[in-house]
Amino acid sequence: MSTITSKGQITLPLVIRRHLGLDYNDRVAFVVEPSGDIRVRNVKYPDIQSLRGVAGVLKKPLLFKEMRRVAEEDRLNKKYGK
Numbered sequence: 001m002s003t004i005t006s007k008g009q010i011t012l013p014l015v016i017r018r019h020l021g022l023d024y025n026d027r028v029a030f031v032v033e034p035s036g037d038i039r040v041r042n043v044k045y046p047d048i049q050s051l052r053g054v055a056g057v058l059k060k061p062l063l064f065k066e067m068r069r070v071a072e073e074d075r076l077n078k079k080y081g082k
Contacts, residue, residue: 016040020042026042026043026044027042028041029043030054031053032053032054032056032057034057
């Protein structure tokens with residue numbers, strides 16, 4: 001069991017750090033499973049699998065054309081602000 005600090009931080013118990021092979025300054029990913037469970041992964045280098053669930057889940061799959069539209073919209077929002 002861990003306590004969340006006022007800064008939103010937690011300490012992973014030693015047994016968990018050892019199990020995941022974590023060392024000082026390593027990164028972990030918190031993945032939300034469809035069941036609602038949270039999975040903690042050791043992430044040496046970000047990859048698609050480690051980012052799964054970080055931004056939530058789409059209600060329905062997007063077509064490639066829709067993905068391009070969303071990406072372009074995001075790019076323009078970042079460039080010109082919104």
